[in-house]
Amino acid sequence: MRYALGSIYELTDDKLVFAKQLGAKDIIVHSPVLPGKFPLGENYYEFRRLLMLRTRVEAAGLKLEAIENIPRDWYLKVMLGLPGRDEQIENFCETLRNMGKAGIPILGYHFCPAGVWRTCRDTPWRGGARVTSFDYELVKDAPLTEHGVVTEEEMWDNFTYFIKRVVPVAEEAGVKMGLHPDDPPVRSLAGIARIMRSPEAFRRVIEIVPSDYNGLEFCQGTFSEMGIDVIKAIEYFGSRKKIFYVHFRNVLGKPEKFNETFIDDGQTDMLQAVLAYKRVGFEGCLIDDHVPMGVDDSRWGHRGRAYAGGYIRALIKAANALG
């Protein structure tokens, strides 16, 4: 188990240096914009660009543990079950094959067409730091999207169609697919059902196609938002080797109303969480995810990420000493 720097939306030299300064050995890059020009219409990650991404990270003395998310447009038809989804699934598979050839072992992804929703990004928290929050009351009448109402049953059909086709390719490529929960984990937003919102849903996910390559990008923050026992969820999925990496952040509240917090003042006991990862023999990375915005922080949140990163490193050290 180790700390890695995540939330890298744009891989810059600054991020590589910062990761090393925080003591990370690994990084996770988010929907990377890869060097070189995209040929018109390309909608998968091309092998040589992935390889250049990996070698750039390694040239800085770090390891590229995962890519988190591909652009949503690349598989929106898949998520919504629209005509053209088979072509998008083939492109998704091409990304998996190319990642395997380029030696990038994990793809984090989600199955949530409407994406992450918050209702405020300026909620005052400890000492006036700004955090994000969600209040379902404010969005319960949000207008439908152009896709109209998409039911839970339709979303499960779409997911099942997708996962049965891609996991065999992921296995062959040697790339693990880690699924992120729908954040916020409420039943539906803007008419689109959000199915990945409970531990039961993830049990179903891993049972549809049992495979060492079909697992979770365990967003502990979102699992905590679900209002469930986070430690039990770590034990359930961790003991089955289904946690590929972790978004290690804290929140306060329930699915319909919550705010993000500092890593040390939310509702989850983060030491108990790290001890649970240790107990189940988790060997992957814990990354920061969203972090509060404090005094004089950069837009990306260098200070907030440094605080979270140091805290995570200390917890890992403590867990290794105690466990």
Ligand SMILES: [Mn+2]
């Ligand atoms: Mn997350």
